Amino acid sequence: MSTIPLPPGLWERIRAVVRDEVGKLLRSGFLRSASIGEGGLTLRGGFLRLKHDGDGVETFYVGPVSPDLPDGSKQPGVIIRRNDGTIALHLYDPIPSEGDYNQFLAWRDRQGHVVFSDDTDSGQGIALPYIPFAFYRSRNEDWPVVTSTAWTTVYRAKGPKQQPKLYVETWGANNTDGATGQVRVLVNGTELATPGDTASGVVRGFNFGPAAVSGDHLSTLSIEVQARMVSGAGGVQVGVGTVQGRQS
Template sequence: MIPSDQRPPGEDWLVRRLVDLERQVRELQAGRRLEAATVGGGGLTIKGGTVTIRDDGALIIKDGDQSLIWLGKVPFGDGSTKPGLVAFRRTDDGGRAAMSLFDGIWAVWDRGGNIVMSTDEASGQGIARPWLPVTWAGSDFTQWPGTTSGSFASVCETAVPRQQPQLFVRVRHTTDVSGTTGELRLMCNGDQLGATASVGFVVNVTDFGPVPLPVGSFGEVLGLSVDCRRTAGTGVVRAMVTASWTQQS
């Protein structure tokens, strides 16, 4: 007699088995997979395919609890969420955004949360920040501004918004009569930047900087001036700024 555990199953067993397999296939096809998943140290490799994120989803790269890169629906400063990309600074570096892309507007941010570089979306072309100055100056020293004052008086002045921490200024200077001497200095909101330069009866060039700008708020307008004074003689002490710019530390 054949033992019971070795007997072939009846026909109904095969039917039940097929029905059960069909049910499992339908469940797998209709099921939502990878609702939550973790990929270990081996990583995830996609060859020749794409990763699609739908329905207001986002891709977030983290280091511990800190978000480093956020792509997709990203929280915006006004409390809303918009499609975009943000790269964040580390927590020990302020934790604020370092680079962002919202509604086609690309921007780079400093540690204080200020935009230091961005595209100009209003016009549709070029950059919004930084502003790049182009300096022109006269070559005829007899036409340069000057003074005969024995105390410092402004002969050139301008204004610049604070966007970078240092300033460079090139000044050409001379007196217009032999035996006349003088001095000049660079001023910013009442503070002298760099050393005092000597002026004589010869056309010379003095470079100031790069010198640190006085401490202040980002974006504030700074008043700059070149001040001159006569120290001897009867002629005029003259000066002309031929180049200037702000720059990084």
């Protein structure tokens, strides 16, 4: 069986055609609009980067970030930037060579300060912002006293609505034997929950909520702790502990 000789330079011409056609395909913008109906897209060792079309600012990046891990391998991370180039959100470990390798998620302001982050070393809760606590008087004889049978506001707080629910902790006690009273919480004039009944000789704690409160986001919430006498002499001693916004 004889072999037909190939024309000189045929393979070179085939390679040139393939190279030209692939180049045309890449330049044609074939993937300007694409979707994956099934399966997915996997990058192994690469990165995904989105740049602003006008000024070329990198606004989104997923892939290797600095610094490298102690074994020399690349650290995977995520960086989201504002259009001015400042980092808005990132996921990485800034010092993986010290202690345990624990990445944290941080939200930064335009000056680079961390506004919010999780406490990655403990694995529990948040690191920033710091959440304040409030002191309250622990002796019921130091609490304000309501002697009226009409609802009387003893404590008031105001603030923007940040979460859909509210939780309020209070205490109450009657200072005269045999007397009874009530404590309640109003939010913008509406009871947060059923009033709590007070009695003499015992300090009762009342947890109002968490319960949904009306109003738009950032609308002002006016919170009142009220008390009244129901029967007997003397008055109702009222203490407050905490006011918290809660998630739905």
